[in-house]
Amino acid sequence: MPCQIEARILQNASENDGIYRLRLHAPAIAAHAGPGQFVHVLYGDGFGPLMRRPFSIHDVEPAAGCFDVVYAARGAFTTGMAALRAGDTLSVVGPLGNTFTLMEDIAGPHVLVAGGVGAPPLHLLAKTALGKPETRRLVVINGARTSHHLVATGDFLALGVEVRVTTDDGSAGRHGTVMDELREVVGDAQRCAVYACGPEPMLRAVAEFCVAQRIPCRVSLETVMPCGTGVCMGCVVKVRDPNEADGFAYVRACHDGPVFDAEELLWD
């Protein structure tokens, strides 16, 4: 159940070019947060910006009562957030949304496709999946435009999982996209499962590939989320619904998602 907290900032440090790790003390959120869930953050005083923004939870330390968010400082909102220091407070609402759960009866590897700033929910998924009997093999495909845009590579390596890095320009890892790596990983695998988060074109490519190959796949979507709590209906995504005209319905990314089965999604 989500709550609204003035959370104390424990750390807010730059990790890579413009990529920041924010650690917040919020025991009520840390106690319940799961992979795929997000917090809705309000930065600043007054009315600019007015609305909250969603950030996926990257790591959780329930015993310490804290959790991490990893974000790119790009627009006015996140640039402002990046200027905050340890000891400052930030208003957060969460944990919100559904979770990535490990798919059952998967003989092959669980493949986590993490594109750019989409890495956080998959990091938490990898962390929680480790040590579970159903996790026979875990492969993380960590991609970005360049080595400067890679997010959480060090964190994935620290977990001791198999990490395959790709960059569009070849500045780190394989010169190519996550799709090149994904085709290779699933090519020789018996019945794998795929979990993905990243930019929409990447998610669409992963989802359509998996649906075509009949590989079970779950993706985490990001849309504009005015309320984050499921009341405003402003963040809907199209899902298949045979009972509706034209065979689709709108469901809330914030409350019914952000994690969806690739098979149910319709891409515009």
Next chain:
Amino acid sequence: MKPDLSVSLGPLRLKNPVLTASGTFGFGSEWAGFYDLGILGAITVKAVTVQPRRGNPMPRTVETAAGMLNAIGLQNPGVEAFIAEKMPYLRRFDCPVIVNIAADNIEDFRTLAERLDQVPGVSALEVNISCPNQACGGIEFGVDPTLTHQVIGDVRARTRLPVIAKLSPNVTDIALIARAAVEAGADALSLVNTYVGTAIDARTGRFRLANRTGGLSGPCIKPLALLAVWRVAQAVKAPIIGMGGIFDATDAIEFLLAGASAVALGTVNFVHPRAAVDVIAGIEKYLEERELASVTDIIGRVQPAV
């Protein structure tokens, strides 16, 4: 002694004057983690239509300076699913439930009034004659005094529940519409609904909303909404639920001073989910500091600047 926060909206008695605005609170069940819904003066739920509505394509919302535009398109499960699936939860709380009803034709307004009249737990109907989004069509009723009179009169004739008319600010003279609604039997008036606006992305050269236009809400509309409430309070005796950009207790008190008997929190629910708790406490504190016995002591009591 604690000040008395209770107010009356015609036959509807509320323990305090703080409500939720329709469309900003879903059907209440998402709020369990934030506070007990029983603290609210009343819950106004999202608009309900006769048939389910799928709503508009995305993008449906965009943030603007101190506000937001929305064009949701009245996405809702329809009145039957509302009664079967949403009302059981809402009945658990010690709080009146106001059901916002929307339609693009008079027959549907009649159907909704009749269908909801006997539903246990429904305390009042708020007739949405002011949805600004193209898909819902409701605004045509709210911009014409004759149509307003007809819709409100038809709903009035088909229910024993208190009838609240939710007015559009997108009119030349809102007092004229308010009078028509009261003459047709409205027990109370809700105002304002959102102001029609749009947003364009200069970079792409495109509208920012799939619907092109949307309803503007948030702090940027507060001065406009406050004036609308004051004008209507001068024109009619019916109690008013004031709303439009209320973000804290001070905003709420300003609406009460302007003549609203109650206030509704809208966009603020998205930003500060616990806003209602703070607004109720802040109104109480304001009255205590001034040694006022009742919130009714400030309703409509705005004084000239000098």
